[in-house]
Amino acid sequence: MAEKKFTRDELAKYNGDGEKPHYMAIDGIVYDVTHSPAWKNGIHHGYQAGYDLTDALYKVSPHKDRVLANLPKVGTLVGEE
Template sequence: MTQKTFTLDELHKFNGKDGNPAYVAVSGTVYDVTNVAAWKGGEHHGHQAGNDLTDALYKDSPHKDRVLANLPKVGVLAGEN
């Protein structure tokens, strides 16, 4: 199955607002956080869906990348792989 390639501008549209799904990119992979309770409304601890959160995940998050394995992968971020 071919994964969708997102530009950063395209990713910004998936911010969890106005009925849009909530996607985040980490280390070049785009994950769907739409159905994650902690991401209600596209926000989680001051971070907004629709962005590359690689730095935030590894610098600010207590769980680091442990949660990523449970999230659906929906694509890759252009220029990041």
């Protein structure tokens, strides 16, 4: 199966609203945080799913990218075309 590619607009649809999964992107990889206890209703420490959170992860988060290995990868973030 081909890897799904998300634009920023498409990723924004997976923000925790409604029945869709909760996704966020880090370093161009889109992760599913739907079932992560840390992401209740698509929110984690004030950050909303549906966005590229690379800057927040590396500049604010105490755990940096160590937690990413535990999250399912669902695709890649691509530039607007």
